[in-house]
Amino acid sequence: MPLPEASPLNIYLGSNALISLSTAYFYLTSPAPSIVKLGGKPSPTSTVLTQLLASGEALISYICLEGLFSSSSEMRAMVVRGVGIYTLIHMGTFWWGHKKHVKNPKGAGTFVGGLVLGAGVGVWWGVLRREGLPAFM
16 A cells, blocks of 8 residues: 655644654553653553543544545545544643643643644534635645
């Protein structure tokens, strides 16, 4: 299978696939250090939930790879919308939980950046471009 061209959308999908896969790996193999890195305190429940979160990250990685190698623009738009919605839910829930349960949560920039990037790309490419409005790509 040939490699896709280096367009901004392909870079977005490819980088999301790699980031999600590496996150899934770290959540599965070292959940306690992942929890500590994000400002939480490991417990048996938080460790299991962190490892469970890895399945969502692995699925996003797979979906991004499907979108990356697909020739269907409709499927690629659907992948971007799905990743955007997942990012909003994932980062929003994470941020809300950290603000509510963790003193001085770490990674505020990452959470906010993820929310903005997920919403921005999801709306711009997955919705606006799909509807035929002009896109700058």
